[in-house]
Amino acid sequence: ALIALIKGLVLMVLSKKLMALIKRQLDLMALIKKQLILIALIKKQLILIALIKKQLILMMVLIKGQLALTALIKKQLILMMVLIKGQLASFDQGANFDGFEQEAADFEDGFDQ
Numbered sequence: 001a002l003i004a005l006i007k008g009l010v011l012m013v014l015s016k017k018l019m020a021l022i023k024r025q026l027d028l029m030a031l032i033k034k035q036l037i038l039i040a041l042i043k044k045q046l047i048l049i050a051l052i053k054k055q056l057i058l059m060m061v062l063i064k065g066q067l068a069l070t071a072l073i074k075k076q077l078i079l080m081m082v083l084i085k086g087q088l089a090s091f092d093q094g095a096n097f098d099g100f101e102q103e104a105a106d107f108e109d110g111f112d113q
Helices: 002-092 100-112
Strands: none
């Protein structure tokens, strides 16, 4: 009977240890589940970062386009200034003003029609 009692006590101790191990495994599984959720969140953040990168690239392309347009406008303004200087120079050189008033009147008539 003493042997049976000792076996029973040993089994109780072993079952308590087994229960503790099972509890630890369940805790570890819960931690693994949380880590998997964190991995999924990190994956979503990486996707967002990739989208932000694409947006920045598009913004850079737009800015380059705007700079190119600004450069073209600057060239057009320079050309207009050169043309205006040329016209002023032709007036300064004693250009013939005969018929100028008639051309201006014809121009105004074109707007009226």
